[in-house]
Structures are given as C-alpha cells and as structure tokens.
Amino acid sequence: MLKKPQTALDQYKNKRGGTIDQELTWAGRLWYFKHWRGIRLTALTAILAVAYVVLQPEPVETVNLTYDIDLTDADRGTLTITMIAEGNLPDYLDLEFPTGIFGDTGNGVRPHDPSGRALGADGEMGVPLAVEETDFGWRLATQQVSRAGFIYRIDLDRVPGSEQDIRRHISTPVAGGLRAAGFEIFLEPRGMEVRDITVSMHNPTGMPVLVPWPALVKGKDLIAERRRQLATNSGEASLGLGQGFKPGVGLEPATRIKNPMDTAASVPSNLLYHPRDMADLNNSLIICGNIRSLESRARDTVIQYATDQTWLFADEAALELIRRIARTEMGFFGNSPTDQITVLLSANEVTSDDGFDVYGVHTGSSVLVMLDPETTWGMLEEQAASVIAHEMFHSWLGEAIPQSDPQMLWFTEGATTWYASRMLVSAGIWPPEHARGLLGARLERDYANNSLLGKMSVAAAAAEVMADAEQVRFGYAGGVNACIALDEMLARATGTVRPMDEIMRKLYEDRARGGLTREMLLETILEVTGVECGVWLDTHVYGKTALPPSNQLI
Ligand SMILES: [Zn+2]
Numbered sequence: 304m305l306k307k308p309q310t311a312l313d314q315y316k317n318k319r320g321g322t323i324d325q326e327l328t329w330a331g332r333l334w335y336f337k338h339w340r341g342i343r344l345t346a347l348t349a350i351l352a353v354a355y356v357v358l359q360p361e362p363v364e365t366v367n368l369t370y371d372i373d374l375t376d377a378d379r380g381t382l383t384i385t386m387i388a389e390g391n392l393p394d395y396l397d398l399e400f401p402t403g404i405f406g407d408t409g410n411g412v413r414p415h416d417p418s419g420r421a422l423g424a425d426g427e428m429g430v431p432l433a434v435e436e437t438d439f440g441w442r443l444a445t446q447q448v449s450r451a452g453f454i455y456r457i458d459l460d461r462v463p464g465s466e467q468d469i470r471r472h473i474s475t476p477v478a479g480g481l482r483a484a485g486f487e488i489f490l491e492p493r494g495m496e497v498r499d500i501t502v503s504m505h506n507p508t509g510m511p512v513l514v515p516w517p518a519l520v521k522g523k524d525l526i527a528e529r530r531r532q533l534a535t536n537s538g539e540a541s542l543g544l545g546q547g548f549k550p551g552v553g554l555e556p557a558t559r560i561k562n563p564m565d566t567a568a569s570v571p572s573n574l575l576y577h578p579r580d581m582a583d584l585n586n587s588l589i590i591c592g593n594i595r596s597l598e599s600r601a602r603d604t605v606i607q608y609a610t611d612q613t614w615l616f617a618d619e620a621a622l623e624l625i626r627r628i629a630r631t632e633m634g635f636f637g638n639s640p641t642d643q644i645t646v647l648l649s650a651n652e653v654t655s656d657d658g659f660d661v662y663g664v665h666t667g668s669s670v671l672v673m674l675d676p677e678t679t680w681g682m683l684e685e686q687a688a689s690v691i692a693h694e695m696f697h698s699w700l701g702e703a704i705p706q707s708d709p710q711m712l713w714f715t716e717g718a719t720t721w722y723a724s725r726m727l728v729s730a731g732i733w734p735p736e737h738a739r740g741l742l743g744a745r746l747e748r749d750y751a752n753n754s755l756l757g758k759m760s761v762a763a764a765a766a767e768v769m770a771d772a773e774q775v776r777f778g779y780a781g782g783v784n785a786c787i788a789l790d791e792m793l794a795r796a797t798g799t800v801r802p803m804d805e806i807m808r809k810l811y812e813d814r815a816r817g818g819l820t821r822e823m824l825l826e827t828i829l830e831v832t833g834v835e836c837g838v839w840l841d842t843h844v845y846g847k848t849a850l851p852p853s854n855q856l857i
Contacts (some may be wrong), residue, residue, distance in 0.1 A: 325781055366390035367499040370489055370584075372508045377591050380460035380476035382483065384414075386490055387422065389450040390498070396451060397493040400440040414455040414490065418429065419443045422450040440490060448503070455658070457488050472652060472673065473664055477611050480592020482647070484666055485578075486585035500584055504574040511594050513609050513645065513668060514576050515587035561823075566653035586667030586702075590647060597622045601630035607645040614648070616680035618642070621648060624684065624732065628692045631730040632699065636811050640703035641668035646691060650676045663690035667702065670694040688732050689741075692723035704810050707818025709766035713844060714824060716765060717782020718807065721856075728857055735857050742856040751852045761785055762845045785844050787853035796834045805831050819844075 366388045373383040388396060400414060421429030422463040430450060433444040444450050460476050472638065474487040506512055578584040596609040597618055606629045608622040625646045633639045651673040652664060662673040672690050674683070696719045700706075713772045724742055726734040755764060764770065765778030790803035799805075809827050816823060825837055842848045 327449060327612055364391050364393050364494070365496040365498050366392065366492060367501075368492070369501045369503065372488075372504045372589065374480075374504055374510060374512065374591055375508070377480045377510065378508075378792075380458055380481055382457045382459070382481070382488060384455055384488065384490075386453045386455075387450065388445075388453070388492060389422075392445040392448055392451060393495075394444070394446045396438045396443040396445045396495075397437065398443060398453065398455075398490040399493050400490065408559070414457045414488075416454075416456045416628045417441050418454050418820065421445075421448045422452050424450065428452075430734050439493070452771045453490070455490065457483075459483060472662070473666075473671065477590075477649065478593040479611075480590070480594070482588060482590040482649075483591075484585075484603065485515075485587040485589070486666070488589075489584055491581060494680055497581055500578045502576050502578065502584070502587070504589075506574055506591075510591050511596070512574060513590040513594060513596060513607070513647075514518060514574060515589060515645070515667065563785065572644075583667065588645070588647075588666050588669035588671065591719050599623070599626045601626055601633055603642060604629065604633060604639040605643040607643060609645060610647070610648045612648065612650050612676055614676070615678065616683055620680060620682065624688060627730045627732060628688065628695055631726045632692070632696055632802075635729075636699050636808060640698055640811075640814075644670070644695065644698065646670045646695070649673050655748065661687050661690050663694040665694040665701070668698055684732060685737070688727055689723055691717055692726050696723050696726065699811055700807070704815045705814075705818045708820050709768065710762055710821060710845075711819050711824070712768070713762045713765035713778060713782035713785060715819065716779045717786045718783070718803075720779065720783045722807070725857055738857045743852070746780055746784050746852045746856075749776040750784050753777040753780070756849050757847055760845050760847050761843070784850055787856065788843065788850045789839070791836055791853060791855055792836070792839060793828065793832050797832045799832070802832050 334506065367390055369387040371385040371387070376383065386398070417434045419432035419434050421432055425427055432448065432453075434453075435442045435444075441453075443451060443453055459474050459481050474483045477482065487754075496522065504512060504514065574585065578587060578639070590609060592611060594609050594611045595618060596607060598608075599606045599622055606622070606626045608618065609623050610618065610621070614621070625644075629639070629644050645668060646668065649671060651660070653662065653673070660675060662671075664671045664673075670691060672687060672694065674687055678687060697715075700719050700722075701715050703843070721742070724733070725740040726851060728735050728738050753773065753776065759774070759777070761778055761781030761784075763778075764774050765782050767778075770778075786803065790801060793802040793806075794800065806824075806827055808823070809831050810819070813823075813827065821840070825835070825840070828834060828836055841852050
C-alpha cells in the first residue's frame with residue numbers, strides 16, 4: 304500500500320468522520336461559522352484508499368469492540384471507560400487517543416490511568432497486560448490474547464483552553480452529569496478492521512441519560528440477549544462491565560416529561576447503542592445529568608428534545624418548533640438519514656465579550672444549541688430557530704452527503720444557510736419578509752461590502768476554516784450568494800423553478816458516493832439540468848469575479 308507520512312492532524316482528519324459547526328445567530332453582531340472537523344480525504348488519497356481496498360487482501364486483524372461507559376462519577380465530570388477488544392488480536396494493540404476537535408491532544412480531553420487485562424472466553428479476568436505510552440496513545444501487549452479489556456479515565460472538568468473556545472463547551476460537565484462527544488472520549492484501535500461496535504452504559508445511580516443514535520438497540524429480544532451476554536461476563540465486574548446494568552432504568556426518572564403530543568407508541572430506549580462504524584461512534588453525543596427530554600415523531604423519525612435548563616418558554620413549545628423544522632427538512636429531502644434527531648438546548652456559558660449569542664454544533668444526528676438562559680420564546684423563534692434549522696440541515700448536507708473537501712465548504716455552508724432560511728419559511732416559522740430581510744442584510748454586509756470582494760475567491764475564503772472572522776464571513780456569505788445565483792442561472796437556462804432543490808435531492812439520493820467534490824456537484828447539476836457549469840464556478844466561486852447580490856432570496 305502506498306503510504307505517505309502523516310501528521311497527527313492528518314491522521315485525525317483521515318480517520319474521524321462528521322462535522323462540527325459553530326455559528327452565531329442571524330441577529331448577532333457577527334456572522335461566524337467554524338468547521339473543526341469533517342476534512343478527511345483529499346481526492347487523491349480517496350483514490351489511493353479505493354485502490355487499497357480493491358488490491359489488498361482481507362486484513363487479517365478484525366476485532367469486535369465494546370465500550371462500557373461507567374457513569375458512576377459522571378456527576379463529577381469523570382467517566383471510566385472499559386474498552387473490550389476481541390477477535391484476531393495482534394501482538395500489540397495500538398490504541399489511539401481520542402484526538403478531540405483539532406487532533407491536538409495537548410489541548411483537549413485527555414484520558415489517563417490506563418490498565419489492561421486479558422479476559423477469558425467466559426468473561427473471567429486473566430493476567431494484567433502491559434501498557435506502554437506511545438506518541439499517539441497507548442500500546443497494549445496482547446500476545447496470545449483473544450480478548451482484552453482496557454480501562455481508562457477521562458475528566459471533562461479539566462479540559463484546557465480559553466473560555467470562549469467552543470471546544471471546551473461541547474464535552475463538559477453539566478448540571479448533575481456531563482455531555483461528551485464520541486470523538487473526545489473513545490480510544491480507537493489503530494490499523495485494524497473493526498467489525499462490530501457496541502456501547503453500553505453503566506448507570507448505577509439511575510441518572511437520566513440520553514442514549515445517542517445511531518442504532519439504538521431496540522426490541523426486547525436484543526436487550527434480553529445483551530443482558531444475558533453481560534450476565535455471563537460477570538467476571539469482568541471489576542472492569543466496570545455489567546454492574547447494575549438495567550436497560551431502561553435510567554430513562555424513567557421523575558424528570559422525564561410525558562409528552563402530550565406524542566401520539567405514537569413510546570420509543571424503546573435503553574442503555575445500549577450500536578454504532579454502525581467508527582465514524583458513528585465518534586459522532587455520538589452522550590448526555591446525562593439533570594436533563595428533561597420530550598419525544599415526538601415526524602414520519603418514522605423520532606424527534607427528541609432535551610434540555611438541562613429552565614427556560615422562559617415551555618418545553619412542549621420548543622419540541623413542537625423542532626418537530627416542525629425536522630418535518631419540513633425531511634419533507635424536502637423525502638426522508639431522514641437517521642431514525643432519530645436529537646436537539647439539546649443548553650445554556651451558553653461563553654461569557655466573554657467576543658463570544659456569540661447562540662452557538663450551534665452538530666455531530667451525527669445530534670444538534671447542540673447553546674443559548675442565553677434569558678432567551679424568550681420570541682427570540683427562540685426569530686433567532687435561535689435558524690441555528691437549529693441550520694445544524695439540522697447538516698444531517699443531510701454535511702453528514703449524509705459528507706463534507707470532506709475544504710474546497711466544497713462554500714457549497715455545504717452556503718446551501719445549508721440558504722436552505723435553513725427557506726425551511727423556516729416553509730415550516731411557517733418565519734414570515735418570508737423576515738427571512739428576506741435577514742438574508743439580504745447579511746449578503747449586503749458580509750459579501751457585497753466585504754473588503755475581500757474581488758480580491759479573494761469565495762471558495763478559497765470558505766476553505767480556510769481557521770481564517771479571521773472577516774474572511775470566514777466573506778466565504779460563507781459568498782457561498783450563500785453563489786448558491787442562489789447558481790440556482791437563478793440554472794432556472795433561466797432550463798425554465799424550471801428552483802432547480803437547485805432537485806440537485807440537492809439528487810446529491811442526497813446518491814450519497815453513497817462519499818465525500819462531496821466539485822466534480823460530483825458538476826456531474827449532478829449536469830444530470831439534473833443538462834447544464835455544464837464548470838466555467839461558471841471557475842469564474843464566480845473559484846475565481847474572483849464578483850456576483851451581484853441575489854434578489855430571489857426566498
Ligand atoms: Zn454549518
């Protein structure tokens with residue numbers, strides 16, 4: 304296999320899926336997005352990877368992984384995680400630290416106190432296994448071991464970084480518990496094929512837990528089967544596995560509100576989930592503590608609202624707002640890529656002067672929105688709704704249609720921002736004039752009057768995710784403007800209304816093709832409209848020729 308040297312960050316980018324996104328409310332002083340993750344394979348490495356898969360025989364080492372998360376100390380911000388690897392284990396198991404958002408282990412959650420044990424086939428504890436620290440994590444000696452348990456601890460209350468650094472606020476202690484993103488807590492075995500992943504949560508105090516999608520283990524049989532497995536593994540009790548494991552118990556506390564709007568049968572929830580792959584594992588958001596949750600449905604998708612705050616608006620009203628947004632976005636695409644969408648409203652604890660009013664983050668099918676605790680219902684509808692709609696839209700554009708090439712960020716962010724406004728209008732949450740006014744003002748300020756107009760291409764501005772705020776605003780507002788202008792140009796060429804809608808749906812339909820590239824977008828436009836627009840993109844998006852601000856905003 305061709306291999307080029309990689310920095311820790313490259314490895315991180317290549318390995319960890321998904322996208323994290325941060326933005327300011329429309330009404331704020333600044334418009335600001337940052338993407339930390341989601342930059343994975345370049346086109347070239349993608350080709351190499353495909354060649355590797357095609358040419359390479361089946362890797363010998365395949366493992367099944369179980370992560371048991373012990374929530375005993377979660378209310379103090381600490382997790383004890385036991386990773387059990389079983390299968391064809393090599394002589395050493397290289398375990399990579401969760402690299403956090405920037406792949407910067409010095410500035411993020413850092414696991415500690417490792418220990419390893421061989422495990423017998425029937426679950427009894429075997430000999431201690433040697434653990435060695437490496438550049439990227441730990442190496443566990445697993446000679447002649449077919450089942451290994453590895454314990455480590457994570458303290459979420461000791462994450463370094465500046466107060467306004469949003470990274471500190473994703474995985475963090477919250478009232479009575481914590482929330483933790485998968486990409487900050489799970490160790491990954493390196494250079495192995497992972498066949499099956501199970502995450503179980505040990506919840507002895509019965510605290511409310513939101514078990515993340517993907518693939519909640521549903522149905523009594525699966526739960527019973529899993530309980531049997533865990534029961535027979537009782538020898539691992541000291542490894543933190545199986546103790547007090549009571550599926551569902553943690554999810555029925557008094558704080559759980561019966562949702563009067565939920566006409567469908569209640570959704571089975573328990574303390575197990577089953578990620579499809581490592582990207583799913585990394586994307587999962589685990590939330591426990593003093594949370595209230597409500598569930599509703601839009602078609603077959605569970606819409607879940609959760610919060611750890613008391614707000615000036617009713618939980619039921621917030622859930623209904625979220626459900627209307629979800630239903631509209633699902634209606635636009637035809638279905639949801641996941642069978643659960645969770646929106647967590649939490650307090651914005653970023654109090655510095657250069658912080659933002661509202662932060663939105665999405666990981667997998669979870670959306671975290673951090674709001675001023677004084678947010679009124681009116682503010683939620685007028686301002687925060689756009690953050691919810693934006694982040695939720697990324698479930699389709701950004702997650703299902705993966706954002707993997709920085710050169711496509713103009714499209715992913717531009718289209719998501721534009722469609723979020725249109726979805727709010729379609730859902731009846733925003734009057735069209737409100738959406739037009741906000742979009743228009745934003746294009747005027749951040750694109751038409753931006754000092755970079757004509758000096759830098761929109762694609763280049765948007766691609767540099769760590770650029771200064773002026774450039775980021777230019778790239779993203781330019782992306783919105785380019786998407787609308789492209790739609791107008793295609794509408795004129797084809798005589799159809801909003802041809803971009805069909806292009807979006809086609810991109811979603813063809814999502815199995817992998818990371819979105821410029822070529823993929825061009826092909827899809829050609830297929831849907833018959834228009835070749837490479838030159839147009841080269842001129843207005845990848846080139847510096849300014850477009851007039853669009854008129855047909857909504
Ligand atoms: Zn975004």
